[in-house]
Amino acid sequence: MDVKQQYLSYLNALDRDACVSLIISSLDEHKIDLFSVYTEILTHALDEVENTDHNVWEEHIKTQIVRTTLESLYPYVIKQGPVEKKAKIAVVCPEGEYHELGGRLVSDYFRLLGFEVYYLGNSLPKHELIDLVKECKLNALAISVANFYTISALNSMIKLVNEANPSLPIILGGRAVEHNAQGIHGNNLLICKTYEDILKATQAVTV
Numbered sequence: 665m666d667v668k669q670q671y672l673s674y675l676n677a678l679d680r681d682a683c684v685s686l687i688i689s690s691l692d693e694h695k696i697d698l699f700s701v702y703t704e705i706l707t708h709a710l711d712e713v714e715n716t717d718h719n720v721w722e723e724h725i726k727t728q729i730v731r732t733t734l735e736s737l738y739p740y741v742i743k744q745g746p747v748e749k750k751a752k753i754a755v756v757c758p759e760g761e762y763h764e765l766g767g768r769l770v771s772d773y774f775r776l777l778g779f780e781v782y783y784l785g786n787s788l789p790k791h792e793l794i795d796l797v798k799e800c801k802l803n804a805l806a807i808s809v810a811n812f813y814t815i816s817a818l819n820s821m822i823k824l825v826n827e828a829n830p831s832l833p834i835i836l837g838g839r840a841v842e843h844n845a846q847g848i849h850g851n852n853l854l855i856c857k858t859y860e861d862i863l864k865a866t867q868a869v870t871v
Contacts, residue, residue: 667696668705675709678722680729684736691740698740699776702769703859706730710765714810714839727765734768741772749780751803751869753835754796756788758809758817766838767808773859774806777866790821794828802832804869809838815847822850835865 665673667690674682687705690696696705713726755771757764764786771783782800797805805825809818818836825832830851837856841848845855854865 668708671705672708672712675712675726675729678725678729680732683729684733687733688736698737698744701737702772706733706769709733710769713765714763730765731768734765734772737772741775745776746778748778750778751780752782752800753779753804753806753869754782754784754800754802755806755808756784756793756796756821757786758807758814758821759787759790760817761809761811761814762786763810763838764808766810767806770806770808770837770862773862774866777863779804779866790817790824793821793824797825797829797832804833804835804866806835806837809836809840812840812844815840815844819847819849822848822853826851833865833869835862837862 667686671683671686674686687701691698691701709726709730713723713730753774755767755774757767767785768783771781774781782796782802784796788796796802807818807821809815818841822834825834833852833854834850835854835856836848841855842857848855854861854868856862856865
């Protein structure tokens with residue numbers, strides 16, 4: 665069984681210790697590289713967590729397992745990411761969006777690509793957004809949306825940012841964005857479905 669299948673097996677067994685130990689030992693023993701952990705394992709784990717066939721309690725346990733795995737990886741991200749950060753980006757979720765793991769994962773992508781990253785977690789009140797953009801002097805904003813019911817809140821966020829900073833790139837991702845792109849409105853929007861999309865979007869960010 666390869667590392668991906670073994671991790672998903674442990675995840676379905678709700679074994680947090682086994683999940684984290686597997687990833688750390690596989691990295692330390694060079695059985696897998698960090699990039700593959702994110703793109704080949706954890707992205708599939710997120711799909712497993714968001715599987716609508718789960719009981720709510722099971723989804724919550726799996727969410728915490730993946731969250732712990734992500735946090736355990738950050739020392740590796742620091743080692744592999746550039747020391748000098750080229751730009752500032754914040755990763756947020758719209759008000760009412762509580763599925764933040766996709767944003768947490770992508771924040772590590774941005775760090776590996778050389779950004780100083782401010783990760784704000786779930787459900788950012790929209791009235792806080794403009795202060796965030798100004799006070800942190802952001803070069804880009806990333807918004808993660810998994811829940812279709814928060815598309816309206818997303819559009820409100822985009823409108824506020826467009827009005828306050830018309831040139832600021834807004835990078836969008838998440839299940840709800842992928843499947844409802846026609847319902848999202850605004851300017852300077854960069855919709856991402858894959859790591860390659862994220863890489864291309866960050867190349868459009870100017871300092």
